[in-house]
Amino acid sequence: xxxxxxxxxxxxxxxxxxxxxxxxxxxxxxxxxxxxxxxxxxxxxxxxxxxxxxxxxxxxxxxxxxxxxxxxxxxxxxxxxxxxxxxxxxxxxxxxxxxxxxxxxxxxxxxxxxxxxxxxxxxxxxxxxxxxxxxxxxxxxxxxxxxxxxxxxxxxxxxxxxxxxxxxxxxxxxxxxxxxxxxxxxxxxxxxxxxxxxxxxxxxxxxxxxxxxxxxxxxxxxxxxxxxxxxxxxxxxxxxxxxxxxxxxxxxxxxxxxxxxxxxxxxxxxxxxxxxxxxxxxxxxxxxxxxxxxxxxxxxxxxxxxxxxxxxxxxxxxxxxxxxxxxxxxxxxxxxxxxxxxxxxxxxxxxxxxxxxxxxxxxxxxxxxxxxxxxxxxxxxxxxxxxxxxxxxxxxxxxxxxxxxxxxxxxxxxxxxxxxxxxxxxxxxxxxxxxxxxxxxxxxxxxxxxxxxxxxxxxxxxxxxxxxxxxxxxxxxxxxxxxxxxxxxxxxxxxxxxxxxxxxxxxxxxxxxxxxxxxxxxxxxxxxxxxxxxxxxxxxxxxxxxxxxxxxxxxxxxxxxxxxxxxxxxxxxxxxxxxxxxxxxxxxxxxxxxxxxxxxxxxxxxxxxxxxxxxxxxxxxxxxxxxxxxxxxxxxxxxxxxxxxxxxxxxxxxxxxxxxxxxxxxxxx
Amino acid sequence: xxxxxxxxxxxxxxxxxxxxxxxxxxxxxxxxxxxxxxxxxxxxxxxxxxxxxxxxxxxxxxxxxxxxxxxxxxxxxxxxxxxxx
Numbered sequence: 001x002x003x004x005x006x007x008x009x010x011x012x013x014x015x016x017x018x019x020x021x022x023x024x025x026x027x028x029x030x031x032x033x034x035x036x037x038x039x040x041x042x043x044x045x046x047x048x049x050x051x052x053x054x055x056x057x058x059x060x061x062x063x064x065x066x067x068x069x070x071x072x073x074x075x076x077x078x079x080x081x082x083x084x085x086x087x088x089x090x091x092x093x094x095x096x097x098x099x100x101x102x103x104x105x106x107x108x109x110x111x112x113x114x115x116x117x118x119x120x121x122x123x124x125x126x127x128x129x130x131x132x133x134x135x136x137x138x139x140x141x142x143x144x145x146x147x148x149x150x151x152x153x154x155x156x157x158x159x160x161x162x163x164x165x166x167x168x169x170x171x172x173x174x175x176x177x178x179x180x181x182x183x184x185x186x187x188x189x190x191x192x193x194x195x196x197x198x199x200x201x202x203x204x205x206x207x208x209x210x211x212x213x214x215x216x217x218x219x220x221x222x223x224x225x226x227x228x229x230x231x232x233x234x235x236x237x238x239x240x241x242x243x244x245x246x247x248x249x250x251x252x253x254x255x256x257x258x259x260x261x262x263x264x265x266x267x268x269x270x271x272x273x274x275x276x277x278x279x280x281x282x283x284x285x286x287x288x289x290x291x292x293x294x295x296x297x298x299x300x301x302x303x304x305x306x307x308x309x310x311x312x313x314x315x316x317x318x319x320x321x322x323x324x325x326x327x328x329x330x331x332x333x334x335x336x337x338x339x340x341x342x343x344x345x346x347x348x349x350x351x352x353x354x355x356x357x358x359x360x361x362x363x364x365x366x367x368x369x370x371x372x373x374x375x376x377x378x379x380x381x382x383x384x385x386x387x388x389x390x391x392x393x394x395x396x397x398x399x400x401x402x403x404x405x406x407x408x409x410x411x412x413x414x415x416x417x418x419x420x421x422x423x424x425x426x427x428x429x430x431x432x433x434x435x436x437x438x439x440x441x442x443x444x445x446x447x448x449x450x451x452x453x454x455x456x457x458x459x460x461x462x463x464x465x466x467x468x469x470x471x472x473x474x475x476x477x478x479x480x481x482x483x484x485x486x487x488x489x490x491x492x493x494x495x496x497x498x499x500x501x502x503x504x505x506x507x508x509x510x511x512x513x514x515x516x517x518x519x520x521x522x523x524x525x526x527x528x529x530x531x532x533x534x535x536x537x538x539x540x541x542x543x544x545x546x547x548x549x550x551x552x553x554x555x556x557x558x559x560x561x562x563x564x565x566x567x568x569x570x571x572x573x574x575x576x577x578x579x580x581x582x583x584x585x586x587x588x589x590x591x592x593x594x595x596x597x598x599x600x601x602x603x604x605x606x607x608x609x610x611x612x613x614x615x616x617x618x619x620x621x622x623x624x625x626x627x628x629x630x631x632x633x634x635x636x637x638x639x640x641x642x643x644x645x646x647x648x649x650x651x652x653x654x655x656x657x658x659x660x661x662x663x664x665x666x667x668x669x
Numbered sequence: 670x671x672x673x674x675x676x677x678x679x680x681x682x683x684x685x686x687x688x689x690x691x692x693x694x695x696x697x698x699x700x701x702x703x704x705x706x707x708x709x710x711x712x713x714x715x716x717x718x719x720x721x722x723x724x725x726x727x728x729x730x731x732x733x734x735x736x737x738x739x740x741x742x743x744x745x746x747x748x749x750x751x752x753x754x
Binding site for chain 2: 116246248309312422427
């Protein structure tokens, strides 16, 4: 019953998100008009989801709870199309939806509370990462103070956006304490005329010493920067109370160093680094006169924005400044060349679709290319719109240009295709060791390191206790109901004094509220912590006005096949993995022969064949183990394990998919 | 951004720098680096302020500070505030 956890997600989600059609929204609930509330039950599948999964949908947002390492249950928010693509298509699981009749006020109350819990948890786990970063930075600074060297990775920090203009600068052993922000352009590099123009405009607006003074001020702030310690009140964590956000030592240091490097790039009018610019010769990237004109106007706007940004009060302006300068250079090249030139927005650590998969799934890749080309054309058509271009428009064009070129090149050259989750911003980072070391003593750093490590341990343990996963009492189902009750309790806490006056317990009042708003109450008793059972309980207890299904990918495709071909032929062909045209072997699946999700009566017979096949694969796997690391053995053993329930008419395994075009889910979701 | 703003103003003693940095991270996830010149930022902040149920004085103070007294930006915040339910 454990949901897909982080371990599986790491290997499995990236290919998924490659197909995502990203939209630029603020994620605000303000625009959500329909009070659509659905309880979702997702069929079981092999692996960590043998008991199924559950989620709750509020219009265009789905909240669910997943098990992550180290044994914690975390809130996840997904778009319904993505959710269906992930669970219904790639995992090939049917999703059962129960629509609950609620007022708009109840809908908003619940949605806002689920979202609030989600944001609180995210803030807490972000804080955990910030604490880790603080510790790493203090250790690095201590090594510098001691004159001791570490590995290149340990002795440098990643500065976002800096890689657009500067290369990595690993620690040279003879310059451990040096303050080495470059003072001259790289040998052979030509000055960027566009950045030179920006510099002139800044000097005209703020004076000719402005940049020098800004650099000196930042250097001074870096030298005086000290770890700030931690407020123990931050350890008082709660699931439904925001902690005060903290600007941590490492964040402050990173922001100042990035700003410093941004100013250096401007002062030296550095060119972009080789390899981060794409200038495709394809006809699709040719620009028409009106498009060039609009880009030229945006170029001017961007230049004006950069002049304001260099004097911004926001702490992380440096990264935005580097990205803006880099975009200005490529937009200028686009205007001058009449062809779209853009920054490569993929990151060094992005995942890849292997070259052999690019070839093997050529039909899927071609279909995806077709969809991405359509999105690219739409984004390019935006260049002809009447209103002025904004960064949102340009970013969309940059995003789809990158995706299209990457996919097309990968398919044509049969090379690995880079994939990235969500929207892409060209923030190529550089690992820099030429850092300014604050003038804080070794004694102070040692003391701060001890405090940082101690605080990190306490924070981590508190988080683990707060969100510890439990198969029976804290899982994907129980958290949904607990959050619903929490919403009512929170609402009553602020509005209902009458209940307390009459001596009602908080639980009784929450129960009454649940009955009044949802038609019933689902307490902690019973066995509805099992997703499958919970779906039935919800249907019986709440005001469910409609039930429906989002069929799995295979079921959807089978329905289509039955419409197009003779039923017997389709049944025989698609009943097994050998002749199926709707399934291609996925190494993530266990070993099996027959599909049993659509075969009820012959399920035990098919299950018996699958069990024997799994056993056979296990025996073969035993001999292959020295050569394949036990992969075939594991596949066979899992095959047996997930075939046994089929002997009792129960289906878990459905076969899953590595790659499918996202548009299919988007169209049907 | 709206929900993030609500969260920030409801939590006591939060760092304003950390709040701005958080806005930057959200904007970056949508491909935007310079959120300070995007009207959509101010709309979303307005929505968030409305949902936070601030008093009139608190709202006006936050609006003026966040927009750095820029009339156009304050208008954008107000639009988001008025549109939010």
